[in-house]
Amino acid sequence: xxxxxxxxxxxxxxxxxxxxxxxxxxxxxxxxxxxxxxxxxxxxxxxxxxxxxxxxxxxxxxxxxxxxxxxxxxxxxxxxxxxxxxxxxxxxxxxxxxxxxxxxxxxxxxxxxxxxxxxxxxxxxxxxxxxxxxxxxxxxxxxxxxxxxxxxxxxxxxxxxxxxxxxxxxxxxxxxxxxxxxxxxxxxxxxxxxxxxxxxxxxxxxxxxxxxxxxxxxxxxxxxxxxxxxxxxxxxxxxxxxxxxxxxxxxxxxxxxxxxxxxxxxxxxxxxxxxxxxxxxxxxxxxxxxxxxxxxxxxxxxxxxxxxxxxxxxxxxxxxxxxxxxxxxxxxxxxxxxxxxxxxxxxxxxxxxxxxxxxxxxxxxxxxxxxxxxxxxxxxxxxxxxxxxxxx
Numbered sequence: 492x493x494x495x496x497x498x499x500x501x502x503x504x505x506x507x508x509x510x511x512x513x514x515x516x517x518x519x520x521x522x523x524x525x526x527x528x529x530x531x532x533x534x535x536x537x538x539x540x541x542x543x544x545x546x547x548x549x550x551x552x553x554x555x556x557x558x559x560x561x562x563x564x565x566x567x568x569x570x571x572x573x574x575x576x577x578x579x580x581x582x583x584x585x586x587x588x589x590x591x592x593x594x595x596x597x598x599x600x601x602x603x604x605x606x607x608x609x610x611x612x613x614x615x616x617x618x619x620x621x622x623x624x625x626x627x628x629x630x631x632x633x634x635x636x637x638x639x640x641x642x643x644x645x646x647x648x649x650x651x652x653x654x655x656x657x658x659x660x661x662x663x664x665x666x667x668x669x670x671x672x673x674x675x676x677x678x679x680x681x682x683x684x685x686x687x688x689x690x691x692x693x694x695x696x697x698x699x700x701x702x703x704x705x706x707x708x709x710x711x712x713x714x715x716x717x718x719x720x721x722x723x724x725x726x727x728x729x730x731x732x733x734x735x736x737x738x739x740x741x742x743x744x745x746x747x748x749x750x751x752x753x754x755x756x757x758x759x760x761x762x763x764x765x766x767x768x769x770x771x772x773x774x775x776x777x778x779x780x781x782x783x784x785x786x787x788x789x790x791x792x793x794x795x796x797x798x799x800x801x802x803x804x805x806x807x808x809x810x811x812x813x814x815x816x817x818x819x820x821x822x823x824x825x826x827x828x829x830x831x832x833x834x835x836x837x838x839x840x841x842x843x844x845x846x847x848x849x850x851x852x853x854x855x856x857x858x859x860x861x862x863x864x865x866x867x868x869x870x871x872x873x874x875x876x877x878x879x880x881x882x883x
Contacts, residue, residue, distance in 0.1 A: 494609075496880055497628060497641035499616055499661070501525035503601075503869035504852025505647030510604035511877025517639065518605070519614040519630060526598035527656055528649070532866070537594030539573065540566040540870070541863035542586030548860045549868065550733055552674050556832040557857045560840070560871040566863075569870045576600045585714075587862045619644070619665050621845065643880050646850040647873070650826025651676060658820070662854035663830065670844040672831040674856040678823030679733040682724035683741065683814035690815075692782070694720050699776045703727050704744040708734030713747050718779075722814065729861050732817055733827060743810040745775060745783070752804040755792070759800070763793025767803065775807075783807055825865050829856045839879035840872055849876040 494517045498505045501520035509518045524530070529537055544566045546558040570588065573580055578600060579591035590596050602610075611632055618629040626644040630637045646662040663673055685693055696718035703716035705727040717725035723741075731741060746752075751774055758770040770792055771780035785806060789795050795803075820826070830850045834843050840855075842848035851872040859865040 493640045496643040498645040500647035504873040506601040507870050507873030508645050508877040509608040511874055513881035516608035519611040521615050521657055523613055529598050530594050533589050535594055536589045537597050538587050538589050538863040540569050540588050540867045544867050548864055550858045551856050553832045556837050559837040560875040564871040564874040566867055643847045646854050647852050650853040651820045652823040652826045666830045671834040674828040674831050676826050676828035678817050678820050679827040679858050680729040680824035680861050681732045681817040683722045684816050685722040686815040693718055699779050704747040705731040706742040707731040710734045740811045740813040744808045746808050755800050759792045767792050825858050827858045829854050832856050840876040851876050
């Protein structure tokens with residue numbers, strides 16, 4: 492079987508590419524349904540993009556690479572597509588856009604945009620070669636071996652995150668086979684884990700959530716923090732995890748607005764007979780407030796000097812913990828690293844080593860922040876590759 496374009500992966504980037512790649516497109520995926528990560532995203536409502544998409548909110552060894560695709564196919568372009576299909580949406584905190592209804596609406600929209608592109612599901616990729624003129628791809632479909640030849644081959648199989656959904660390193664293996672350098676991969680947007688005495692302390696707070704500023708690798712995020720039985724999670728932690736280096740401490744500021752010290756001083760003059768933890772619980776969850784009072788602190792707030800209060804608040808605002816690790820690809824929302832951008836055109840996403848080979852989406856060394864940024868990269872990079880293919 493011969494096709495003009497074969498897209499490996501029917502996720503966000505792959506379907507977006509197929510929708511713009513012109514005629515004679517075949518898209519294949521090992522899953523039983525397309526867009527499975529879209530389906531589960533955003534609590535089933537799909538955080539499909541963000542109002543604040545900027546290239547600076549993406550990580551890559553080449554921080555400039557993503558700019559071309561992101562500025563030529565923007566969040567406003569995708570939002571326009573959503574509106575064209577009559578999908579109701581709403582904005583949440585920090586510019587995050589969600590469907591009012593189910594995430595499957597986005598999948599249905601993409602399938603409609605794909606038009607006459609053929610979609611083969613429950614299909615595995617066994618071998619990829621190039622004979623000097625075309626790609627030859629051996630597939631297994633419905634228990635039979637099928638060989639497909641293609642002028643263009645698009646790698647859109649994603650990264651290593653959430654292996655229970657079938658994530659593999661297929662795109663990496665094919666890219667390396669054709670001369671591409673890989674940037675070391677690691678889990679991104681993932682909870683931190685701890686061990687020993689630190690873990691015991693955190694486990695006592697499991698289930699507690701509070702606004703916080705979490706800093707790692709010189710970058711800070713002000714969002715919610717969640718204590719878990721394994722360590723720390725919540726949006727602020729997931730964001731910081733992408734900047735964290737193994738062995739490095741992360742800094743927790745549980746008073747990101749910086750108002751706690753003055754509040755405690757004011758309470759001391761009004762209700763000094765009460766315990767410091769009681770007053771602290773007016774600003775933080777009760778269990779957390781009790782755990783943050785150091786040993787040796789006077790039992791009454793009236794007996795706490797300015798220095799004592801400064802010590803209490805200092806520990807709350809500069810709580811440094813060193814994770815044992817992360818929960819890994821099992822729960823990671825994305826994969827950091829991947830196919831090195833130096834081997835790709837930032838305009839078309841085409842290989843600089845082998846004409847006709849393209850890599851898009853999470854497979855590439857471009858990773859966005861939490862909040863719809865990675866979907867926008869899928870839309871933008873898929874559009875860039877698809878329109879480049881269609882223009883030939």
